[in-house]
Amino acid sequence: MTRPASIPLPLTSLDALERAGLTDPAERAVLDAVAAEFRVRISPAMAEVASDGVRAQFVPDARELQVVPEELADPIGDDAHRSVPGLTHRYPDRAILHATQTCEVYCRFCFRRETVGESGTLAEVEFDRVVDYLRRTPAVREVIFTGGDPLVLSARRLGAMLDRLEALGTMDLVRFHTRVPVVAPEKVSGALVAALDRALPVWLVVHTNHPDEMTGAAAAALRRLNRAGVPLLSQTVLLRGVNADADTLERLFRVLIRNRVKPYYLHHPDLAKGTGHFRVTLEEGQAIMAALRGRLTGIAQPLYVLDIPGGHGKVPVGPGYLRREGDHWVVTDPQGCEHSYRDL
Ligand code: SF4
Structure with a gap:
Protein backbone atom coordinates (compact mmCIF):
# COMPACT_ATOMS: atom_id res chain seq x y z
CA MET A 1 0.00 0.00 0.00
CA THR A 2 1.35 3.46 -0.81
CA ARG A 3 0.87 6.47 1.43
CA PRO A 4 -0.10 9.87 0.03
CA ALA A 5 2.16 12.84 0.81
CA SER A 6 -0.34 14.62 3.03
CA ILE A 7 -1.96 12.64 5.83
CA PRO A 8 -4.78 14.06 7.97
CA LEU A 9 -3.57 13.62 11.57
CA PRO A 10 -4.38 12.31 14.12
CA LEU A 11 -6.10 9.38 12.48
CA THR A 12 -9.43 8.86 14.23
CA SER A 13 -11.54 7.04 11.66
CA LEU A 14 -11.25 4.14 9.26
CA ASP A 15 -11.55 6.65 6.39
CA ALA A 16 -8.44 8.41 7.68
CA LEU A 17 -6.57 5.14 8.15
CA GLU A 18 -7.49 4.05 4.64
CA ARG A 19 -6.32 7.37 3.16
CA ALA A 20 -3.03 6.93 5.03
CA GLY A 21 -2.62 3.48 3.50
CA LEU A 22 -2.75 1.76 6.90
CA THR A 23 -5.78 -0.44 6.25
CA ASP A 24 -6.91 -2.42 3.24
CA PRO A 25 -10.20 -1.15 1.68
CA ALA A 26 -11.10 -4.79 0.94
CA GLU A 27 -11.33 -5.35 4.72
CA ARG A 28 -13.51 -2.31 5.33
CA ALA A 29 -16.71 -4.15 6.25
CA VAL A 30 -15.07 -6.24 8.96
CA LEU A 31 -13.02 -3.29 10.25
CA ASP A 32 -16.22 -1.25 10.51
CA ALA A 33 -17.46 -3.95 12.90
CA VAL A 34 -14.21 -3.72 14.89
CA ALA A 35 -14.38 0.10 15.06
CA ALA A 36 -17.98 -0.11 16.25
CA GLU A 37 -16.75 -2.09 19.27
CA PHE A 38 -13.39 -0.48 20.03
CA ARG A 39 -12.28 3.11 19.35
CA VAL A 40 -9.67 4.04 16.79
CA ARG A 41 -7.06 6.79 17.14
CA ILE A 42 -3.43 7.02 16.04
CA SER A 43 -1.41 10.06 17.03
CA PRO A 44 0.54 12.02 14.41
CA ALA A 45 3.87 10.83 15.84
CA MET A 46 2.91 7.14 15.72
CA ALA A 47 1.26 7.40 12.28
CA GLU A 48 4.63 8.53 10.96
CA VAL A 49 6.54 5.48 12.26
CA ALA A 50 6.71 2.85 9.50
CA SER A 51 7.28 -0.20 11.71
CA ASP A 52 5.21 -3.39 11.87
CA GLY A 53 5.74 -3.61 15.65
CA VAL A 54 4.31 -0.13 16.10
CA ARG A 55 1.46 -0.41 13.58
CA ALA A 56 0.24 -3.68 15.11
CA GLN A 57 -0.48 -1.82 18.36
CA PHE A 58 -2.74 0.81 16.83
CA VAL A 59 -4.22 -0.36 13.50
CA PRO A 60 -7.53 -2.25 13.96
CA ASP A 61 -7.47 -5.93 13.09
CA ALA A 62 -10.28 -8.31 12.13
CA ARG A 63 -9.12 -10.73 14.86
CA GLU A 64 -10.42 -8.30 17.50
CA LEU A 65 -13.88 -9.66 16.78
CA GLN A 66 -12.84 -13.05 18.20
CA VAL A 67 -13.88 -12.89 21.85
CA VAL A 68 -13.58 -15.94 24.12
CA PRO A 69 -15.62 -16.41 27.34
CA GLU A 70 -12.53 -15.98 29.57
CA GLU A 71 -11.99 -12.44 28.29
CA LEU A 72 -13.40 -9.74 30.56
CA ALA A 73 -14.75 -6.20 30.21
CA ASP A 74 -12.81 -5.17 33.36
CA PRO A 75 -9.84 -7.60 33.40
CA ILE A 76 -7.99 -6.13 36.40
CA GLY A 77 -11.03 -5.35 38.51
CA ASP A 78 -10.98 -1.53 38.55
CA PRO A 319 11.10 -17.11 36.01
CA GLY A 320 12.24 -18.60 39.33
CA TYR A 321 15.91 -19.28 40.01
CA LEU A 322 15.52 -21.02 43.35
CA ARG A 323 14.01 -24.30 44.62
CA ARG A 324 14.23 -26.14 47.92
CA GLU A 325 15.74 -29.66 48.00
CA GLY A 326 15.90 -31.25 51.48
CA ASP A 327 18.22 -29.14 53.67
CA HIS A 328 19.54 -26.88 50.89
CA TRP A 329 18.52 -24.66 48.01
CA VAL A 330 19.23 -25.25 44.34
CA VAL A 331 20.02 -22.01 42.52
CA THR A 332 20.03 -21.74 38.72
CA ASP A 333 22.52 -19.32 37.17
CA PRO A 334 21.80 -17.22 34.03
CA GLN A 335 23.40 -19.93 31.84
CA GLY A 336 21.04 -22.58 33.23
CA CYS A 337 23.64 -24.37 35.46
CA GLU A 338 22.47 -25.39 38.95
CA HIS A 339 24.33 -24.72 42.21
CA SER A 340 23.73 -25.74 45.81
CA TYR A 341 23.26 -23.04 48.47
CA ARG A 342 22.83 -23.62 52.21
CA ASP A 343 21.43 -21.12 54.74
CA LEU A 344 24.00 -20.85 57.58
S1 SF4 B 1 -3.05 1.35 26.77
FE1 SF4 B 1 -3.09 3.41 27.71
S2 SF4 B 1 -2.88 4.82 25.96
FE2 SF4 B 1 -3.44 2.84 25.11
S3 SF4 B 1 -5.68 2.94 24.96
FE3 SF4 B 1 -5.21 1.99 26.94
S4 SF4 B 1 -5.21 3.64 28.42
FE4 SF4 B 1 -5.06 4.57 26.36
Whole structure:
Protein backbone atom coordinates (compact mmCIF):
# COMPACT_ATOMS: atom_id res chain seq x y z
CA MET A 1 0.00 0.00 0.00
CA THR A 2 1.35 3.46 -0.81
CA ARG A 3 0.87 6.47 1.43
CA PRO A 4 -0.10 9.87 0.03
CA ALA A 5 2.16 12.84 0.81
CA SER A 6 -0.34 14.62 3.03
CA ILE A 7 -1.96 12.64 5.83
CA PRO A 8 -4.78 14.06 7.97
CA LEU A 9 -3.57 13.62 11.57
CA PRO A 10 -4.38 12.31 14.12
CA LEU A 11 -6.10 9.38 12.48
CA THR A 12 -9.43 8.86 14.23
CA SER A 13 -11.54 7.04 11.66
CA LEU A 14 -11.25 4.14 9.26
CA ASP A 15 -11.55 6.65 6.39
CA ALA A 16 -8.44 8.41 7.68
CA LEU A 17 -6.57 5.14 8.15
CA GLU A 18 -7.49 4.05 4.64
CA ARG A 19 -6.32 7.37 3.16
CA ALA A 20 -3.03 6.93 5.03
CA GLY A 21 -2.62 3.48 3.50
CA LEU A 22 -2.75 1.76 6.90
CA THR A 23 -5.78 -0.44 6.25
CA ASP A 24 -6.91 -2.42 3.24
CA PRO A 25 -10.20 -1.15 1.68
CA ALA A 26 -11.10 -4.79 0.94
CA GLU A 27 -11.33 -5.35 4.72
CA ARG A 28 -13.51 -2.31 5.33
CA ALA A 29 -16.71 -4.15 6.25
CA VAL A 30 -15.07 -6.24 8.96
CA LEU A 31 -13.02 -3.29 10.25
CA ASP A 32 -16.22 -1.25 10.51
CA ALA A 33 -17.46 -3.95 12.90
CA VAL A 34 -14.21 -3.72 14.89
CA ALA A 35 -14.38 0.10 15.06
CA ALA A 36 -17.98 -0.11 16.25
CA GLU A 37 -16.75 -2.09 19.27
CA PHE A 38 -13.39 -0.48 20.03
CA ARG A 39 -12.28 3.11 19.35
CA VAL A 40 -9.67 4.04 16.79
CA ARG A 41 -7.06 6.79 17.14
CA ILE A 42 -3.43 7.02 16.04
CA SER A 43 -1.41 10.06 17.03
CA PRO A 44 0.54 12.02 14.41
CA ALA A 45 3.87 10.83 15.84
CA MET A 46 2.91 7.14 15.72
CA ALA A 47 1.26 7.40 12.28
CA GLU A 48 4.63 8.53 10.96
CA VAL A 49 6.54 5.48 12.26
CA ALA A 50 6.71 2.85 9.50
CA SER A 51 7.28 -0.20 11.71
CA ASP A 52 5.21 -3.39 11.87
CA GLY A 53 5.74 -3.61 15.65
CA VAL A 54 4.31 -0.13 16.10
CA ARG A 55 1.46 -0.41 13.58
CA ALA A 56 0.24 -3.68 15.11
CA GLN A 57 -0.48 -1.82 18.36
CA PHE A 58 -2.74 0.81 16.83
CA VAL A 59 -4.22 -0.36 13.50
CA PRO A 60 -7.53 -2.25 13.96
CA ASP A 61 -7.47 -5.93 13.09
CA ALA A 62 -10.28 -8.31 12.13
CA ARG A 63 -9.12 -10.73 14.86
CA GLU A 64 -10.42 -8.30 17.50
CA LEU A 65 -13.88 -9.66 16.78
CA GLN A 66 -12.84 -13.05 18.20
CA VAL A 67 -13.88 -12.89 21.85
CA VAL A 68 -13.58 -15.94 24.12
CA PRO A 69 -15.62 -16.41 27.34
CA GLU A 70 -12.53 -15.98 29.57
CA GLU A 71 -11.99 -12.44 28.29
CA LEU A 72 -13.40 -9.74 30.56
CA ALA A 73 -14.75 -6.20 30.21
CA ASP A 74 -12.81 -5.17 33.36
CA PRO A 75 -9.84 -7.60 33.40
CA ILE A 76 -7.99 -6.13 36.40
CA GLY A 77 -11.03 -5.35 38.51
CA ASP A 78 -10.98 -1.53 38.55
CA ASP A 79 -14.68 -1.43 39.43
CA ALA A 80 -14.44 -4.00 42.24
CA HIS A 81 -12.26 -1.61 44.27
CA ARG A 82 -13.86 1.73 43.32
CA SER A 83 -14.05 3.83 46.53
CA VAL A 84 -15.58 6.97 45.06
CA PRO A 85 -16.20 7.76 41.39
CA GLY A 86 -12.81 8.19 39.73
CA LEU A 87 -10.76 6.42 42.45
CA THR A 88 -9.76 2.75 42.71
CA HIS A 89 -8.34 1.83 46.14
CA ARG A 90 -6.99 -1.72 45.84
CA TYR A 91 -3.84 -1.65 48.02
CA PRO A 92 -3.62 0.05 51.45
CA ASP A 93 -0.96 2.65 50.67
CA ARG A 94 -1.89 3.73 47.14
CA ALA A 95 -4.90 4.53 44.99
CA ILE A 96 -5.53 4.91 41.27
CA LEU A 97 -7.08 8.14 40.00
CA HIS A 98 -8.95 7.79 36.71
CA ALA A 99 -8.38 11.37 35.63
CA THR A 100 -9.72 11.02 32.09
CA GLN A 101 -10.87 8.35 29.68
CA THR A 102 -9.23 10.01 26.70
CA CYS A 103 -5.92 8.97 25.09
CA GLU A 104 -3.68 10.17 22.27
CA VAL A 105 -3.80 6.66 20.80
CA TYR A 106 -6.23 3.81 21.30
CA CYS A 107 -4.17 0.65 21.69
CA ARG A 108 -5.68 -2.51 20.28
CA PHE A 109 -4.66 -4.56 23.35
CA CYS A 110 -5.72 -2.06 26.04
CA PHE A 111 -7.13 -3.61 29.23
CA ARG A 112 -9.46 -0.62 29.54
CA ARG A 113 -10.52 -0.73 25.89
CA GLU A 114 -14.21 -0.93 26.82
CA THR A 115 -14.07 2.39 28.67
CA VAL A 116 -11.35 4.53 27.06
CA GLY A 117 -12.73 7.43 25.06
CA GLU A 118 -16.12 7.24 26.75
CA SER A 119 -17.00 9.81 29.33
CA GLY A 120 -14.26 12.42 29.13
CA THR A 121 -12.55 13.97 32.11
CA LEU A 122 -13.14 13.64 35.85
CA ALA A 123 -15.40 16.57 36.81
CA GLU A 124 -14.27 19.12 39.41
CA VAL A 125 -17.01 17.98 41.79
CA GLU A 126 -15.87 14.36 41.45
CA PHE A 127 -12.28 15.37 42.18
CA ASP A 128 -13.55 17.22 45.28
CA ARG A 129 -14.97 13.88 46.50
CA VAL A 130 -11.69 12.12 45.72
CA VAL A 131 -9.78 14.70 47.79
CA ASP A 132 -12.28 14.29 50.65
CA TYR A 133 -11.79 10.51 50.56
CA LEU A 134 -7.99 10.89 50.61
CA ARG A 135 -8.23 13.33 53.53
CA ARG A 136 -10.27 10.74 55.46
CA THR A 137 -7.85 7.94 54.41
CA PRO A 138 -4.31 9.08 55.30
CA ALA A 139 -3.02 5.52 54.81
CA VAL A 140 -3.04 6.35 51.09
CA ARG A 141 0.44 7.79 50.53
CA GLU A 142 0.59 7.62 46.74
CA VAL A 143 -1.92 8.62 44.07
CA ILE A 144 -1.45 7.08 40.64
CA PHE A 145 -2.87 9.15 37.80
CA THR A 146 -4.13 6.92 35.04
CA GLY A 147 -6.90 7.01 32.47
CA GLY A 148 -7.13 6.94 29.63
CA ASP A 149 -3.97 8.97 29.61
CA PRO A 150 -3.71 11.65 32.31
CA LEU A 151 -1.21 13.73 30.33
CA VAL A 152 -3.91 14.65 27.79
CA LEU A 153 -5.21 17.03 30.48
CA SER A 154 -4.07 20.64 30.36
CA ALA A 155 -1.03 21.69 32.38
CA ARG A 156 -3.29 24.12 34.27
CA ARG A 157 -5.75 21.38 35.32
CA LEU A 158 -3.00 18.93 36.27
CA GLY A 159 -1.18 21.61 38.23
CA ALA A 160 -4.37 22.47 40.13
CA MET A 161 -5.02 18.78 40.95
CA LEU A 162 -1.43 18.27 42.11
CA ASP A 163 -1.64 21.42 44.28
CA ARG A 164 -4.59 19.93 46.14
CA LEU A 165 -2.94 16.53 46.63
CA GLU A 166 0.26 18.21 47.81
CA ALA A 167 -1.73 20.34 50.28
CA LEU A 168 -3.09 17.18 51.97
CA GLY A 169 0.37 16.63 53.43
CA THR A 170 -0.09 12.84 53.45
CA MET A 171 1.43 11.95 50.08
CA ASP A 172 4.90 10.44 49.65
CA LEU A 173 4.65 10.81 45.89
CA VAL A 174 2.31 11.08 42.94
CA ARG A 175 2.77 8.81 39.97
CA PHE A 176 1.62 9.20 36.35
CA HIS A 177 1.14 6.29 33.96
CA THR A 178 1.21 7.68 30.46
CA ARG A 179 1.85 7.04 26.78
CA VAL A 180 2.15 10.75 25.95
CA PRO A 181 5.95 11.33 26.06
CA VAL A 182 6.37 8.58 23.45
CA VAL A 183 3.21 8.75 21.30
CA ALA A 184 2.63 12.51 21.46
CA PRO A 185 5.93 14.05 22.60
CA GLU A 186 4.89 17.54 21.45
CA LYS A 187 2.44 17.57 24.39
CA VAL A 188 5.33 17.58 26.88
CA SER A 189 5.35 21.38 26.88
CA GLY A 190 7.22 23.78 29.11
CA ALA A 191 3.97 24.42 30.99
CA LEU A 192 3.41 20.71 31.59
CA VAL A 193 6.97 20.15 32.81
CA ALA A 194 6.62 23.16 35.13
CA ALA A 195 3.39 21.70 36.58
CA LEU A 196 5.18 18.42 37.40
CA ASP A 197 8.32 20.07 38.83
CA ARG A 198 7.33 20.61 42.47
CA ALA A 199 8.29 19.79 46.06
CA LEU A 200 5.97 16.74 46.14
CA PRO A 201 7.85 14.12 44.08
CA VAL A 202 6.11 13.31 40.80
CA TRP A 203 7.21 10.01 39.23
CA LEU A 204 6.33 9.16 35.66
CA VAL A 205 5.88 5.65 34.23
CA VAL A 206 6.12 5.73 30.45
CA HIS A 207 4.16 3.05 28.62
CA THR A 208 6.16 1.87 25.61
CA ASN A 209 6.25 -1.48 23.87
CA HIS A 210 8.61 -1.34 20.89
CA PRO A 211 12.03 0.29 20.33
CA ASP A 212 10.81 1.93 17.10
CA GLU A 213 8.41 4.08 19.19
CA MET A 214 11.39 5.95 20.60
CA THR A 215 11.66 8.72 18.00
CA GLY A 216 14.00 11.68 18.37
CA ALA A 217 11.06 13.78 19.54
CA ALA A 218 10.19 11.18 22.19
CA ALA A 219 13.79 11.14 23.44
CA ALA A 220 13.73 14.95 23.64
CA ALA A 221 10.46 14.90 25.62
CA LEU A 222 11.92 12.42 28.11
CA ARG A 223 15.00 14.62 28.46
CA ARG A 224 12.81 17.64 29.30
CA LEU A 225 11.10 15.63 32.04
CA ASN A 226 14.39 14.26 33.31
CA ARG A 227 15.90 17.75 33.52
CA ALA A 228 12.93 18.80 35.71
CA GLY A 229 13.85 16.07 38.19
CA VAL A 230 10.94 13.75 37.30
CA PRO A 231 12.09 10.13 37.93
CA LEU A 232 11.28 8.05 34.84
CA LEU A 233 10.23 4.39 34.82
CA SER A 234 8.68 2.33 32.03
CA GLN A 235 6.00 -0.28 31.66
CA THR A 236 5.69 -2.60 28.70
CA VAL A 237 3.02 -5.12 27.73
CA LEU A 238 4.33 -8.41 26.33
CA LEU A 239 2.55 -8.74 22.98
CA ARG A 240 2.74 -11.40 20.26
CA GLY A 241 3.45 -9.71 16.92
CA VAL A 242 4.97 -6.68 18.65
CA ASN A 243 7.71 -7.50 21.13
CA ALA A 244 7.41 -11.13 22.29
CA ASP A 245 11.03 -12.04 21.65
CA ALA A 246 14.23 -11.39 23.59
CA ASP A 247 15.91 -9.42 20.77
CA THR A 248 13.13 -6.82 20.47
CA LEU A 249 12.81 -6.43 24.22
CA GLU A 250 16.57 -6.13 24.63
CA ARG A 251 16.56 -3.29 22.05
CA LEU A 252 13.63 -1.62 23.83
CA PHE A 253 15.15 -1.84 27.32
CA ARG A 254 18.53 -0.61 26.07
CA VAL A 255 16.98 2.40 24.35
CA LEU A 256 15.09 3.16 27.56
CA ILE A 257 18.15 3.20 29.80
CA ARG A 258 19.98 5.33 27.22
CA ASN A 259 17.13 7.80 27.72
CA ARG A 260 17.40 7.61 31.53
CA VAL A 261 14.24 5.51 31.90
CA LYS A 262 14.41 2.51 34.25
CA PRO A 263 12.42 -0.48 32.86
CA TYR A 264 9.95 -1.18 35.66
CA TYR A 265 7.21 -3.63 34.67
CA LEU A 266 6.81 -6.12 31.83
CA HIS A 267 3.10 -6.97 31.97
CA HIS A 268 1.76 -10.33 30.93
CA PRO A 269 -1.14 -9.40 28.60
CA ASP A 270 -4.50 -8.97 30.33
CA LEU A 271 -7.65 -10.88 29.41
CA ALA A 272 -9.17 -7.92 27.56
CA LYS A 273 -11.86 -8.68 25.01
CA GLY A 274 -10.72 -9.39 21.45
CA THR A 275 -6.99 -9.48 22.27
CA GLY A 276 -6.28 -13.20 21.86
CA HIS A 277 -4.02 -12.66 18.83
CA PHE A 278 -1.60 -10.66 21.06
CA ARG A 279 -1.51 -13.19 23.86
CA VAL A 280 1.55 -15.26 24.81
CA THR A 281 1.72 -17.99 27.45
CA LEU A 282 3.33 -17.49 30.84
CA GLU A 283 5.89 -20.14 29.86
CA GLU A 284 6.84 -18.11 26.76
CA GLY A 285 7.13 -14.95 28.86
CA GLN A 286 9.35 -16.67 31.42
CA ALA A 287 11.60 -18.05 28.66
CA ILE A 288 12.05 -14.53 27.23
CA MET A 289 12.91 -13.11 30.66
CA ALA A 290 15.36 -15.97 31.29
CA ALA A 291 17.05 -15.23 27.95
CA LEU A 292 17.47 -11.58 28.97
CA ARG A 293 18.98 -12.42 32.36
CA GLY A 294 22.76 -12.32 32.06
CA ARG A 295 22.83 -10.67 28.64
CA LEU A 296 21.28 -7.35 29.75
CA THR A 297 22.42 -5.16 32.63
CA GLY A 298 20.29 -5.48 35.76
CA ILE A 299 19.32 -1.80 35.52
CA ALA A 300 17.51 -2.62 32.27
CA GLN A 301 15.62 -5.67 33.65
CA PRO A 302 11.93 -5.07 34.42
CA LEU A 303 9.82 -7.21 36.72
CA TYR A 304 7.62 -9.61 34.74
CA VAL A 305 4.16 -9.39 36.33
CA LEU A 306 0.64 -10.74 35.99
CA ASP A 307 -2.41 -8.77 37.05
CA ILE A 308 -4.54 -11.59 38.45
CA PRO A 309 -7.90 -11.40 36.60
CA GLY A 310 -10.75 -10.11 38.74
CA GLY A 311 -8.84 -7.45 40.67
CA HIS A 312 -6.77 -9.71 42.96
CA GLY A 313 -3.58 -7.68 42.42
CA LYS A 314 -0.32 -7.80 40.54
CA VAL A 315 2.37 -10.43 41.24
CA PRO A 316 5.80 -11.28 39.81
CA VAL A 317 5.59 -14.43 37.69
CA GLY A 318 9.20 -15.45 37.33
CA PRO A 319 11.10 -17.11 36.01
CA GLY A 320 12.24 -18.60 39.33
CA TYR A 321 15.91 -19.28 40.01
CA LEU A 322 15.52 -21.02 43.35
CA ARG A 323 14.01 -24.30 44.62
CA ARG A 324 14.23 -26.14 47.92
CA GLU A 325 15.74 -29.66 48.00
CA GLY A 326 15.90 -31.25 51.48
CA ASP A 327 18.22 -29.14 53.67
CA HIS A 328 19.54 -26.88 50.89
CA TRP A 329 18.52 -24.66 48.01
CA VAL A 330 19.23 -25.25 44.34
CA VAL A 331 20.02 -22.01 42.52
CA THR A 332 20.03 -21.74 38.72
CA ASP A 333 22.52 -19.32 37.17
CA PRO A 334 21.80 -17.22 34.03
CA GLN A 335 23.40 -19.93 31.84
CA GLY A 336 21.04 -22.58 33.23
CA CYS A 337 23.64 -24.37 35.46
CA GLU A 338 22.47 -25.39 38.95
CA HIS A 339 24.33 -24.72 42.21
CA SER A 340 23.73 -25.74 45.81
CA TYR A 341 23.26 -23.04 48.47
CA ARG A 342 22.83 -23.62 52.21
CA ASP A 343 21.43 -21.12 54.74
CA LEU A 344 24.00 -20.85 57.58
S1 SF4 B 1 -5.21 3.64 28.42
FE1 SF4 B 1 -3.09 3.41 27.71
S2 SF4 B 1 -3.05 1.35 26.77
FE2 SF4 B 1 -5.21 1.99 26.94
S3 SF4 B 1 -5.68 2.94 24.96
FE3 SF4 B 1 -5.06 4.57 26.36
S4 SF4 B 1 -2.88 4.82 25.96
FE4 SF4 B 1 -3.44 2.84 25.11
